[in-house]
Amino acid sequence: MNTPKNDEPGPTRYPLDAFPHARALGLRLEPQKDGGLHVRVPYDERLIGDPATGVIHGGVVTTLLDTGCGIAAMLKMGGKAGVATLDLRIDYMRPSKPGKAILGACECYRLTRSVAFCRGVAYDSDPDDPVATAAGAFMITPLGGRE
């Protein structure tokens, strides 16, 4: 189910199977040469928004970028704290290509005592030709729960 035939092979990927919705979408972490992590969602017909175009629903892109930004913030804190999304703005540049996986490249560019500021890009082949961009603020929480 997580390896649709249209999905091209890639480097070693780590599933997020401890998280039910990430597992349902088939989300994987894809390590990058520069040490970063991209989040990937495989193309899946169940996730199509508009069958007239075959394009994946924007809600999946939101989930991908929310997940990627949250993970970027937690990695920056060395895994010692959790995060809860305060807000997230998504800008849609173009539809993703039917049949292609969507990847999220996210970074936490500023960490304060209480808040992590993150941004991310969703793309299907080239991060410089994004499907969507996101910017969000995340509340830092004790591991495993919300304050």
Added chain:
Amino acid sequence: MTGAATQEEKARRDAALERLTLTSPYHRFIGVSFVRMGDELTARLAYSEHLIGNPLIPALHGGVTGALLEITAIMQLAWDELWRGMEAGGAEAAAIHAGRLPKLPKTIDLTIDYLRSGRPRDAYARATVQKAGRRVANVRVEAWQDSRDRPIAAAHGHFLMQNAG
């Protein structure tokens, strides 16, 4: 209109709403449906274990809450177009009842504020069209669970209309 004719028209409008809702496989994947009172829609996200983001809390995934808000905004805009067509009657209404649906609006941007964590139970959402322009619409939308005045999330966004005349 006679009582029977009114009931028949209501059934046809409910059928049009159901066709519009079921158009998107993703609506079925996360379990969103709509109830309507006249032209006003309320989305219902039926709780399911696979919607959980963090199982330790447990809370709905923020992306699912965001998706619920986006779906509700798009559906309200599409339903408003359908409603105008059905109210217009004649050939336009006949085409809708024969199964022709308007092209869905496309999201330009969406800003989501998360207000409370979503609990593992059903969630609801309602959208208000702030401005319905010919090409672009501005929509506000709120999601809640137990109590309408304790929203779990709110969003506003711009949407590109696909059926501009």
